[in-house]
Amino acid sequence: MLTFRRLIIAATALTVLSGCATQNPYDNQGQAQNSSGMSKTAKYGGLGALAGAVAGAAIDHNNRGKGALIGAAVAGAASAGYGYYADKQEAALRASMANTGVEVQRQGDNIKLVMPGNITFATDSSAIASSFYSPLNNLAGSLKQYNQNMIEIVGYTDSTGGRQHNMDLSQQRAQSVATYLTSQGVDAAHLSVRGAGPDSPIASNADVNGRAQNRRVEVNLKPIPGQQYQQQQ
Structure with missing residues (x-):
């Protein structure tokens, strides 16, 4: 034995x-x-x-x-x-995100999409820029095909302006993205939104290009707890 x-x-x-x-x-x-x-x-x-x-x-x-x-x-x-x-x-x-300006990152079990300010929102605005619709449409199509994720949408701002204003603005930006994705058929039950304001900058706020990178939205895709994942065809 x-x-x-x-x-x-x-x-x-x-x-x-x-x-x-x-x-x-x-x-x-x-x-x-x-x-x-x-x-x-x-x-x-x-x-x-x-x-x-x-x-x-x-x-x-x-x-x-x-x-x-x-x-x-x-x-x-x-x-x-x-x-x-x-x-x-x-x-x-x-x-689907090739040549759109959106960066796709894999972090262990999670997938993160980083959407920079030069295609997402103008300064001090939560209105979706015209250049942002194409990446969002591509994302919506992918999320409907691969629909077994928790989807966390986090809005960020640069450091210009007061902190509370930026916290509110970042929340509004995240909500704008969530609202558009659900309008395109993404399941709202799997969506959550959060505003992080100027926290966790990814570039310097000392110049225009850096502020544009910080003025971003990140979409975090995570496994659903307890979900049994089948091989996607």
Whole structure:
């Protein structure tokens, strides 16, 4: 009979194999891989499986080896499911936001879109600029296709003017984006808005270009707690 230690090794091997076996359709684009060449799908699935192995062994005291293998399989599949979903969503967003001025960032489980002030809002305004409609339309289309996210919209301002005015203005900017996205069919139940005013600048407020970068909107896409993610076709 295999010892518990040998079964944990087997569970770890299952982790690696299950990650490698999940084909990422965007491997050739380089968008959804880390520096080692492993897709985020494989990485999340592998880490989930290893954690599941430990948890499964702890729960099944009578047959720790069996519990480890079951825990690895279940947790690995769930983690890889979200990783695969996020990989595809990230690649689709990068394609739809190409040449729009919107930056797409991947931060672990989350995807962030940074929309700078030179395409979003004029100084001291929460009215959507004409140059902003095309990126927002692209975003709305993507969010309707990939609709299994919590969507946090955060508005920012530059440092010009009083703090309370900027806090109110940033909230209004975030709300303007949310209102437009829902008008285009994005599910309002998954949306939240927040105004951060001049906090967390990404450039210097000492010049016009820096203030334009700070006068931005960020859209944060996060997994829905408890959501079972299926492979998006």
